[in-house]
Amino acid sequence: MTALKRLLNSTATYALANVINSAIPFFLLPVLTRVLAPAEYGVVTMFTTVVGVLSAFTGLSIHGAVSVRHFDNSTDHPRFVGACLGVLAVSTSLVLLVVWLMAGPLARSTEIPESWLLVAVLVSATQAIVQVRLVIWQVRNEVMRYGLFQILQTTLNLSLSLGLIFLLGLGWEGRVLGITVVGFLFAGLALYGLQRRRLVRWSLDREYVRSVLRFGVPLIPHAVGAMMIAMSDRFIITHLLGIGVTGAYAVGVQMGMVVGLLADAFVKAFGPHLFSELKTRDSTSGLRMVRQCAVVFAGFLVLALGYVAFLPYLYPFIVGEQYSASLPIAQLIGFGNAFMGMYYVVAGFLFFFERTVLLAKLTLAVGLLSVALTYSLVNWVGVIGAAWAYVLVQFMFFMGAWRLAQKVFPLPWRSLFRAQSNPGC
Template sequence: MKAEGCQSSREAMSDNRPAWRRLAENAVIYTVSNAASSAVPFLLLPFLTRWLSPEEYGLVTMYSTLLAALGALAGLSVHGAVSVRMFDRQTSHARYIGTALYILGVSLLAVAAAVLLASPWLEAWSGLPAGWLLLAVLAAGGQFLVNIRLVVWQVEGKALRYGSFQFLQVAVNVGLSLLLVAGLHHGWSGRLAGISIALYLFAAIGLASLMRAGRIEWRFDPEYARDALRFGVPLMPHAIGSLFIAAGDRMIIAGALNLHEVGMYAAAMQIGLVISMIADAVTKALGPWIYKVLADGDATMKRRVVRMTYAYFAGMLALGVGFGFLAPWLLAFLGEQYRSGATVIRWVALGGAFSGMYLMVVAYVFYAKRSELLSAASLTIGLGNLALSYFLVTRHGAVGAAQAYAASQFLMFVVVWLIAAKCHPMPWRGALRNPVPNQAI
């Protein structure tokens, strides 16, 4: 425990770069690596939409949606507790991570059993065979391991290792998908295999890397388990609610329309979500600095954080609106079958801007450890999104789903900002009136 803290201190002391420069360089690395990771579906779109019919692309979308749903259950969201506890020098980080992995193993067995029991309904809803449903459970466990490896590097400030790991995973994902879909003509199943094999492989690499670095102690600690579950379990409704907001539209389209429309909508959605990808990278880079400012409690730095947040909000809105105007040109890459999605992209880009704004304020709720409030808001808004999506889809088709997505993301941002203001007060009004000294971050 002590050695871990000393090691982190030595690494921090050996880095003589100004703090602002470290933040800027890390933001660039996170942006590039997140771009590579999140842009996989985007970069593959011009190829997949020519090799796969909208129905086949709809199957790929349903697998990705199912993977996201299972990811909300695998590990019971305790990887978020690891990211918070890594800042606590009194915690044995290796034992904490080991305990989290024990929780992952037990939860995966429970999820696999539930999927087997529900497989007739899941097959009918998704169109996927039962075998792929079970492979998705294993892939969700792999994603949990990948997230743990990335979280540790992020907390340590090792953005280059973080980015390299993500980039290599993307390269394997893309390479296998192209080989199986285009080279060996396996169709939609080739794309699903590319996604899954890349997750399995890099989960194994991440686990081996953590063990080699001494970051895992294979000892179950009941106290740490309770702490991780107290953090993670209340977040599960949040994860499920967020899934309803992010993917409920595809669930509704699959039920109310057909897989053809799912494929059309998902292709346009991938383009519009570039905004969310950029926002995620920026907030990953700023997150450790914001947590440090909150821990220090310095009033001047809090005003600086608020001003930076307002500038970020303005940038996100401008990016979302501007990106929407480019929609007709972006759709030219997808082929004639997919050219009807320009309006979808405009609404999704706006929703992505609101999603990025949400990411900036949710950090205060996590810091205050009030995840139960976040869960209540997410689940309520997520259920509302399902109802609104169904209402609008039945009237406006896929465009209605995009409108519901944008509305739900806006509401989520506003509600979580209000919760954040209650959980951890910040000078949201005073920062605009009081001058901030020109001091380095």
């Protein structure tokens, strides 16, 4: 029961950090929706979306490689982190060159100025550095440091953005500039912390570089597919319905992400626990993990249904009149994020056994399906079609990952329907 108590304590701390971290933009959302028109909010949304897409190519999932290698006692971890950051420098330079060469067409398709597209590349790299620092805290169970760093970053990000908007009269540029400045600042703090704690050694070990690339390159299709699932709706809505509709849709998505943030808080605590179970597995581990996962899945669904039922009572007061029509979008996104949380749980098995190629194929396939489904539904029923597509795609994504996890590490799921003695927690 000690392990269960530690898991619950970590989950509670991550949840609190995520709630505080998300509460800051949540409570400032009424301010932003009243000072930024839907078209301006749409530009901000497209900038953050582009940063997310570019991170698939600049970041190469190096934080995931650091997380998995933490459980390998034969690894020189500071040298491995140094190799990850070296790979990041090279990949960022290559992506910067490609975006510079294609800046014109990209600017026309995203409605973001060319200069800001180049900035987006650098911001995506700063996020990768921050993620490396955060994941090291996560695997070491330094939950308070993890949460405090996140909260400080978000607080300064939004405070600076509001200052630039209100004091200097900047519109969407103020919000984007706030994201950029704080991104560079906290990436610098992350690097300083890694150096000060001797968690990085600046040498490019060829073996570790190859290991990072073996882990990260197969995940590029996975990351691209994930971006298609999470972000293609913004591009499609902008293309079919205009940047103003994208802004209103993004407000609904942000409100619906509350469920995703709470699920993510649990998964951050559950991930190290799952890896530990898999590393020390015995004859009772399979049944124990099945029961734990089943409880987690049920909890995600209850959370989503409760949120969907409660949201209409608060929504108009939070987002304001010009964005109130996005309520159904927020409800659907919230429900879809329950399946996203389930996916993260079963994907942990594939990450542990380093079967990322399977996950990459699944994500790319589902991502392509997501684009087609979203485009069709938006054409058919309008912007609400994008939210329905999100729910369907997240469900398919979870089921696909669950089937792959069963092939890699079969679990006795049928035991849930048979009376057996409790092997303990």
